[in-house]
Amino acid sequence: MASGKEIRTKIKSIQNTQKITRAMEMVAASKMRKAQDRMAASRPYADKMRNVIHHLAFAHPEYKHPYLLERPEVNRVGYIIVSSDRGLCGGLNNNMFREVMKDMQAWKAKGVESSVCTIGSKAASFFKRFTDIKAKVTQLGDTPSVSDLIGTVKVMLDAYDAGEVDRIYLVFNEFVNTMSQKPQIEQLLPAMPAEEDKKELGYHWDYIYEPDAKAVLDGLLVRYIESLVYQGVVENSACEMAARMVAMKAASDNAGDLIDDLALAYNKARQAAITQELSEIVAGAAAV
């Protein structure tokens, strides 16, 4: 049996770890609330943007933007993968990466290769083992801004324009609730209007475009894609905080259990030592 002193130092060190995990849990909880607020704040823009895009899908007789057209043949797909910058958030990132790998394998079976752009350092360090990363951005911090994402998104869109990729997917974690996050693989391009919106606005009409349709639509669709990616990033950061909070809570609980077990072992060891000492004294006295 381990000696009393050894057990005591072990308890001490676990207590220190527990202090850290508990602090991280609380930090994650407060950051999660803020991330959720940001998620809510960015929703109106995404909704309005989606409305406009939907209107556009009907309005438009004369000029069809390439982003709205399905390509007949898919030779290569692109992924924009949103992950966290830091670890210690349970299986959040790995679950997502597994989904992506599955998806990639499915495409590969059809002879379709994939390209990757990453947001967040976890995705960058994971995917650089398998594929070449076309662009990446890391260290977004707790308040990601749209301007941080412009570059990465543009690289993907340029590849799409050049015909290097024929489809673009966005991968991020969907915030279901605090306890559960779900990896999502969403098609960004070509942008498809949802089926249920197809019935409204039966009559023919079109916008006035200033200066001309192409210029307006180019700007608009790039912003549309960026807003979707931004939403993904914000949602993913809320997921990260929630997952970290849960993971740290589990760690603190486990540390508590360990401390209880060790305290028991320590008391037993102490008692055994006392008993032994006593019996030695008694035996000594009897010998005299």
Added chain:
Amino acid sequence: MAMTIHVDIVSAETEIFSGVAESLSAPAIMGEVGIYPRHTQMLTPLKPGEVRIVKQGGEEEAIYVSGGVMEVQPHVVTILSDTAVRASDLDEAAALEAKREAEEALKDREGEMELAEAQSQLAQAVAQLRTIEAMRKKLRR
């Protein structure tokens, strides 16, 4: 009562304005435009500048936008404002930056591979040394 039009101004990071107005004027890319209720559908980029909204009752409110896109429907105006300052060369620079980071990471990969390899070799060497040590002790006995 005067006719009104619903105005929404949003940016990617937050909602800026939402309410009814009698009219508004916005800095469209081709020049300032005034929008009144029942304006025909229009879609135009905006320059950085002021959106002036005449609210119900004649009160005026000015909101600065750093560019964006305005959609006009007969009874709804939506302004999707940019948060970032946009210019094609700035976007280009951002794209190049993202690419460069990826390439740098690729270069790093080799470094990391070497490190990992070296570490595993070191571990093997240490294990071998330990076995030799153990055998020596046994022999001495």
